[in-house]
């Protein structure tokens with residue numbers, strides 16, 4: 319049961335961010351899985367926007383467990399993933415398609431044709447970007463978008479920059495992101511320098527956004543994203559303007575926010 323003092327609501331005009339403080343990564347993952355599961359129960363053919371990285375692994379594990387117990391049915395669910403590396407195909411273990419198959423899609427009763435990840439091998443990348451935006455639109459938009467948070471405040475692969483990008487596009491990854499993701503590759507040189515990602519605009523069009531963050535190394539990024547100025551230098555800060563964001567972060571990630579009396 320979520321205690322009231324573990325929840326804080328930030329309002330700004332028509333925008334709302336609800337911040338839930340989880341004890342640890344395990345609790346964060348269970349709470350996030352609860353929300354996703356509730357979304358699928360309320361709307362069995364929901365369009366879920368999904369993310370990769372370490373942050374959602376526990377959430378996917380929980381969903382798989384509930385699916386095995388018969389508590390959650392993915393047969394009508396559709397998914398769109400945020401991003402993919404350029405130059406990796408789905409059989410490459412470092413690709414995001416591989417990650418999704420391994421952590422979720424292969425373990426639940428989802429129809430693989432209902433799962434979408436940008437094609438990092440597309441010959442015509444501009445076309446792939448346009449097609450991906452159209453696909454999301456044709457699906458009726460994203461009902462619930464799951465997001466992790468990069469150390470530099472990136473969401474999907476929207477890196478800090480001079481402007482917020484709207485639709486799906488190609489990005490040059492920053493050194494910070496390449497370093498953070500190098501652990502998933504045999505050698506640092508193997509990390510692709512470019513990726514394809516849904517834009518900040520596409521992310522904001524989701525009806526509901528669920529952000530999960532754990533660990534003290536993300537404390538600054540969380541504080542700046544939700545309590546700092548809205549700026550493309552910290553892409554996640556734009557989430558402050560969305561009308562329905564739920565942030566579930568563990569104690570360690572919220573350390574700075576707590577120290578500064580913001581919670």
Ligand SMILES: N[C@@H]1[C@@H](O)[C@H](O)[C@@H](COP(=O)(O)O)O[C@@H]1O
Pocket residue numbers: 369370371372373374400401465466467468469473474475495499
């Ligand atoms: N493209 C992904 C993001 O979608 C992810 O949210 C972020 C944080 O990753 P992690 O959860 O491993 O810290 O970085 C990666 O680069």
